[in-house]
Amino acid sequence: MAEMDTSGGGHKKGPGVKKGKKLSTRVDLTPMVDLGFLLITFFIFTTTMSQATAFKLFLPKDADKPEDQNKAKESGALTIMLGKDNNVFYYEGILDNSNASSKFKSSNFGNGESGIRNIILQKKLRTPDNDFVVVIKPTSECNYKNVVDILDEMAINVVKKYALVDISDVEDQLVKITEAAGGSGK
Amino acid sequence: MARPKIPRKSTSIDMTAMCDVAFLLLSFFILTTKFKPSEAITVTTPSSVASKVAPEKDIVMVTMDKDGKVFLSMDDESAKEQIANILNQTKNLNLNIAAFKKAEFFGTSFSQLSSFLSIPKEDLKGDKLPGIPVDSTKGPNELIEWMQLVHTAFEGKKQPNLLLKGDNLAKYPSFHAVITAFKKNEFLKFQMVTNPEAAPIGSELWKDNQKHGADEEKK
Numbered sequence A: 001m002a003e004m005d006t007s008g009g010g011h012k013k014g015p016g017v018k019k020g021k022k023l024s025t026r027v028d029l030t031p032m033v034d035l036g037f038l039l040i041t042f043f044i045f046t047t048t049m050s051q052a053t054a055f056k057l058f059l060p061k062d063a064d065k066p067e068d069q070n071k072a073k074e075s076g077a078l079t080i081m082l083g084k085d086n087n088v089f090y091y092e093g094i095l096d097n098s099n100a101s102s103k104f105k106s107s108n109f110g111n112g113e114s115g116i117r118n119i120i121l122q123k124k125l126r127t128p129d130n131d132f133v134v135v136i137k138p139t140s141e142c143n144y145k146n147v148v149d150i151l152d153e154m155a156i157n158v159v160k161k162y163a164l165v166d167i168s169d170v171e172d173q174l175v176k177i178t179e180a181a182g183g184s185g186k
Numbered sequence B: 001m002a003r004p005k006i007p008r009k010s011t012s013i014d015m016t017a018m019c020d021v022a023f024l025l026l027s028f029f030i031l032t033t034k035f036k037p038s039e040a041i042t043v044t045t046p047s048s049v050a051s052k053v054a055p056e057k058d059i060v061m062v063t064m065d066k067d068g069k070v071f072l073s074m075d076d077e078s079a080k081e082q083i084a085n086i087l088n089q090t091k092n093l094n095l096n097i098a099a100f101k102k103a104e105f106f107g108t109s110f111s112q113l114s115s116f117l118s119i120p121k122e123d124l125k126g127d128k129l130p131g132i133p134v135d136s137t138k139g140p141n142e143l144i145e146w147m148q149l150v151h152t153a154f155e156g157k158k159q160p161n162l163l164l165k166g167d168n169l170a171k172y173p174s175f176h177a178v179i180t181a182f183k184k185n186e187f188l189k190f191q192m193v194t195n196p197e198a199a200p201i202g203s204e205l206w207k208d209n210q211k212h213g214a215d216e217e218k219k
Helices: A030-046 A116-126 A144-156 A169-180 B016-032 B077-091 B097-102 B110-117 B142-153 B172-184 B204-218
Strands: A053-058 A077-082 A088-092 A105-107 A133-138 A162-164 B059-064 B070-074 B161-166 B189-196
Touching: A030 B016, A053 A144, A077 A116, A077 A144, A077 A169, A088 A116, A088 A169, A116 A144, A133 A144, A133 B172, A144 A162, A144 B172, A144 B189, A144 B204, B059 B172, B070 B142, B070 B172, B077 B097, B077 B110, B077 B142, B142 B172, B161 B172
Parallel strands: A077 A133, A133 A162, B059 B161, B161 B189
Antiparallel strands: A053 B189, A077 A088, A088 A105, B059 B070
């Protein structure tokens, strides 16, 4: 305890010498405890608990010749396009002029039925494992968060093959038109 | 009815033990706290389910702020010195090598680099700097050259951890420019700095993790 032995000293005082009144050495520690806990709360709040994580991305080497490029099976391909304001668009297989309007669909980052997670999952279940490829085409309007989110979806849905590809003009136009028409997935 | 007299107990408690505990905890928190270094470039990273902790040593980091401006930083001083020497030789930039070595990040075009190095540290704020020019529609993507320099500086050495730290709001074109710069210099592996996030319950990854957890428990 916070007390000190004050009785020591050794030499005895002779008779008749008045003893000094013993002062208590007990200190009230309550304010000190208060201060201690105040500082603890401060340090708890300033401590950075969560450390930044990093996820790896492997880039493919650019193939110079078109014949060297990897070909994806049409049946297993899912192309996802990222527009502005967190809009997501997708189509399965190949898009050409005749079927553009029916194949081109919109989605969002939500968890619901029309959310991109569900769409990826449904497509994954429908196609054989080896054929399933997701092609991600971000437009110049989308932001970094969208790209990371969609790459994250790949990790969440355990998609083994996916690629980040530049968007073609046709697709870019389609995205822009759909967005202008208010056909976003929200 | 006569009540027996209960002797009144003193309400003061001995605080010493509590004080001990308080200060023990306090010293623990003081010692474990790692203050966030005040960052010159403010970046809010997106979150991902990745669980690997981002490396802190041997890094070459490309930072993208919310306006899509790109900055480069690295922690290996000998590599920096080498880069400064190469720049001085090939571009006659007259760089102050000591200042180049001390610089925490680089965020300007090559032509402005010399004056960039003379800016005092307090004034180096991301929003006031131009960033490394990456927009290929407005001029050459200088990050390609930077990455080439990094590539030369680390040739034959342990390869650095290439990190990309981007802001949520950075637009895709700058990200694309950064990827292009990486690709052109055969940096095909890189890591993106994110905030941790739990895998959504019921998703494939979540099921995987559950399975792995169960496997480990069996062992």
